[in-house]
Amino acid sequence: MSKIIFNEHQQRVLEANPNVASVSDRAIQYTPEFKIHAVKEYQTGKSPSQIFSESGFDLTVIGSKKATSSLNRWRTTFRTYGEEGFLKERRGKGSTGRPSTNDLSAEKKLEKAEARIKYLEAENELLKKLEALERQAKKRS
Template structure:
């Protein structure tokens, strides 16, 4: 296994944390609530490792790269209009580069209707 992978017992421990949405051997998804709490504590001047400990995480188990990346991501998300909301379902796919004609829109809706 890779250096940054979680062992089975670590995955089980992380699953018990109420601030974990999803966890696998390779990744961890934190709840929106945890991101908000983390951001509030970060603004108060707390160190990221101490914030993780405060909410039941072991920073050594997570690793410095994961904690640093998470801190960077939280700062970026805090600056977004959507905040810490997961926008993947609304922003998936490639954006359209041209406007569709009425006929093209109708054809697209027919295909969509057929799929549904």
């Protein structure tokens, strides 16, 4: 979380920027379109400060470190998920959680089933050995 705390006037100024989705006293949520635009601009050789300044942000208010760290996060997201990473929510209630098994190929499903069977067989063997040891301990006492 940022150490910068935005006052009401700064929040109103930031909210007026079309590249901002919402602002709290400590955080700015940028629009997905701006994030995509910023990453593409960075790839052309522009600096984070230059990108944010050209997009109407006052770097004395948000801080140049915030611009750099935000852009670094967005670049990682862009590299991993592409543009879709900004357009689809991947956190909280909007998240889909574990990847669905419905869209797995038949080979992958079979592979997962075989691994599960192997695990369960090993678990069964362990329980059988444990029962045998318990029986032996009962006979001795």
